[in-house]
Amino acid sequence: MPDDTPLLTIRGLTVAFAGVPALRGVDLDIHAGESLGLVGESGCGKSVTWLAALGLLPATAAVRGSVTLEGQELLGAPPARLDAVRGGRVAMIFQDPSSALNPVRRVGAQVAEALALHRGMRGAAARAEVLRLFDQVGIPDAARRIDAWPHEMSGGQNQRVMIAIALAGRPEILVADEPTTALDATIQAQILDLLRRLQAETGMALVLISHDLGVVADMCRRVGVMYAGRVVEMAESDALFAHPAHPYTRGLLAALPDLLGPRRRLASIPGAVPEPWNLPPGCPFAPRCAEAIAACSAAEPALAETAPDPGSPSHRAACIRVAAPTPTPHLVLA
Amino acid sequence: MTLLALDRVSRVYAGHRGLFGRARPVRAVDEVSLVLDAGRTLGVVGESGCGKSTTGRIALGLEPPDSGSVRFEGAALPPPNTAAWRRQRARMQLVFQDPLAALDRRLTVAAQIAEPLAIHGIGSGADRAERVAQLLADVGLRPDLGRRHPHELSGGQRQRAVLARALATDPVLLVCDEPVSALDVSIQAQVVNMLLDLQAARGIAMLFISHDLKVVRQVSHEVAVMYLGRVVEQGPADMLFAEPVHPYTQALVSAIPTPGPRRAARIVLAGDPPNPAARPPGCAFHPRCPVAIARCASETPALGHAQDGRLVACHLAATQAPTGIAA
Structure with missing residues (x-):
């Protein structure tokens, strides 16, 4: 990691909709230039975390905790300050580009709008910058496509436009929420390639939210696994996929079919994700966990360090079975 | 025993091109031949618009082919909405992606x-x-x-x-169109296992249509890869994904992000996904193909047998003239 001071810090973030908890205490650090992946199944809170952090949830959502960008608190910040951050220092792209774009404005004008808002650019200068951004995100024939309508572009091209809009504010952090889920496999490969290249070119940090463990493994240095509104495991990507500590992470990996090698019966996780208004006591994964013991239902485990020695990179898991005081977690796993 | 046989079926839609454009016919399915044996699973993979769902609907007789024929249990499909058709529909069933809509x-x-x-x-x-x-x-x-x-x-x-x-x-045949695509990973595994158990217990044959190569390999004995309405490669599931021969299959396989160490450099295809209404001449894949030669732009490659028995439609693959099915 380039710097020890995080660019953005999330502490104790909770979100509830009409008293039903959607997020139950999330702590995250994003460092400049890093790539952080967040994985989990529907409803785990991976998207809500970022909508809440950027003040994008409706007023009916009860958001508590703290989100600071270089020491500046974002939660409850006045709209003017948030507007400078959103789309500026922190940009976000979503799953479905065709619904995120305005269907009755030309794509170039939508990029120019972001340039006017965040960099005060107008007229010929803005148009030249739109062309440069279109080139940067790999839209061929940029001079002509600048005046196209969103419906005239393919899903992959529209996602490139969305990325151009995000880049217009020269973000330090790009939050990409399932950016390739709606796209075909070969187009997904193009967009992931583009995000990787842009990150190298601009030095921005990338937060990639995805249900696809493969996408996150491929793109991110550090990965957080979320379940029922909390982060249950957080580690360097290589370590997470080689030695998953939390039984839920292990379950997710075992549930994925392989493309190559001998076929094995998929190890499915029994049951289903608990309803947020009906969470079991203690660890919310305990009812589905093959390794659960009585103590698992007593109290919800905190995210605790499992790394074998102080020198190795942090690997934290929220499981009482792996965060035992004796520092031999990998032996327990084997 | 052959349960289902599609012989060179094609399906053409009228198509439209907006307010001022002219209508162009869309060949959704183009000369597709598939054979499914009783109790076996044939996977059909490809990206949006490749014709895999239309192929499934033709197999069930929900849509008539414009040319070619479908035979089920040795006989031609009866005309839709007749008593005989309804009787036969009990033998073949369809499962979609979105269960709430179904x-x-x-x-x-x-x-x-x-x-x-x-x-x-x-x-x-x-x-x-x-x-x-x-x-x-x-x-x-x-x-x-x-x-x-x-x-x-x-x-x-x-x-x-x-x-x-x-x-x-x-039923003896289940056509599954993206049956697990909308499900979360842990639930997807449950349903995939159940499909395999049901097949083992009841001997059902499955036509399994999906964009997810990993799920398709898990359930399929044989896999057909479609691109713009045509089958470009077909063979045993393990062989096809371990050693894809058609450049499109190679790109598809390489595009799958997998946890763990990378196998090889990723092939990133240039260009947009294909538009069925503007089918390139020759091999439909040639504008995106990293190894295309001049011949690919003018001549459509026929599906032929490779040495290992699989079927490939590529000018650069060593194939023999096909027997029985031809383009």
Whole structure:
């Protein structure tokens, strides 16, 4: 990691909709230039975390905790300050580009709008910058496509436009929420390639939210696994996929079919994700966990360090079975 | 034993190009030949617009092919909406991606599973209730869930209910169109395992249509890869994904992000996904193909047998003239 001071810090973030908890205490650090992946199944809170952090949830959502960008608190910040951050220092792209774009404005004008808002650019200068951004995100024939309508572009091209809009504010952090889920496999490969290249070119940090463990493994240095509104495991990507500590992470990996090698019966996780208004006591994964013991239902485990020695990179898991005081977690796993 | 045989079926839609454009015909499915044996699974993979879903609908007789023929259990499909067609439809069933759309929101799950029994005149009264209970058990749903409505079930439970209904008439063929694509990973594994168990127990053949190569390999004996309406490669599932021969299959396989160490450099295809309304001449894949030669732009490659027995449609693959099926 380039710097020890995080660019953005999330502490104790909770979100509830009409008293039903959607997020139950999330702590995250994003460092400049890093790539952080967040994985989990529907409803785990991976998207809500970022909508809440950027003040994008409706007023009916009860958001508590703290989100600071270089020491500046974002939660409850006045709209003017948030507007400078959103789309500026922190940009976000979503799953479905065709619904995120305005269907009755030309794509170039939508990029120019972001340039006017965040960099005060107008007229010929803005148009030249739109062309440069279109080139940067790999839209061929940029001079002509600048005046196209969103419906005239393919899903992959529209996602490139969305990325151009995000880049217009020269973000330090790009939050990409399932950016390739709606796209075909070969187009997904193009967009992931583009995000990787842009990150190298601009030095921005990338937060990639995805249900696809493969996408996150491929793109991110550090990965957080979320379940029922909390982060249950957080580690360097290589370590997470080689030695998953939390039984839920292990379950997710075992549930994925392989493309190559001998076929094995998929190890499915029994049951289903608990309803947020009906969470079991203690660890919310305990009812589905093959390794659960009585103590698992007593109290919800905190995210605790499992790394074998102080020198190795942090690997934290929220499981009482792996965060035992004796520092031999990998032996327990084997 | 051959259960289902598609022989050079094509399906052309009229197509439209907006307010001022001219209509262009769309060849959704173009000379596709597939054979499915009883009790086996044939996977059909490809990206949006490749014709894989239309192929499934043609196989079921839900859509007539504009040319070519479909034979099921040795006989041609009866014309749609006739009594004979309805009888045959009990032998072949369809499972879609979105179970909530496939189920009737106003009926309980048990009532919906019983419906095909009534339509096809299978069993009577008490006998049907017993069959419904057995079907619920077969797909791993608790008996009390039968009294619920679709919105009271989770996504995985709904897909199980759809499967129970599809199995009610004891079909020999199941066409599954993206059956697990909308499900979360942990639930997806449950449904995939169940499909394999049902096939082992009942000897059902499956035409398994999906964009997810990993799921397709998990369930399929044989796989056909489609691109813009045509089959470009077909062979045993393990062979096809371990050593893809067609450049498109190679790109598809390489595009799958997988946890763990990378196998090889990723092939990133240039260009947009293909538009079925603007099919390139020659090999439809040539504008995106990293190894295309001049001939690819003018001449459509025929599907031929490679040395290892698989079928490939590529000028650069060493194939022999096909026998029986030809382009």
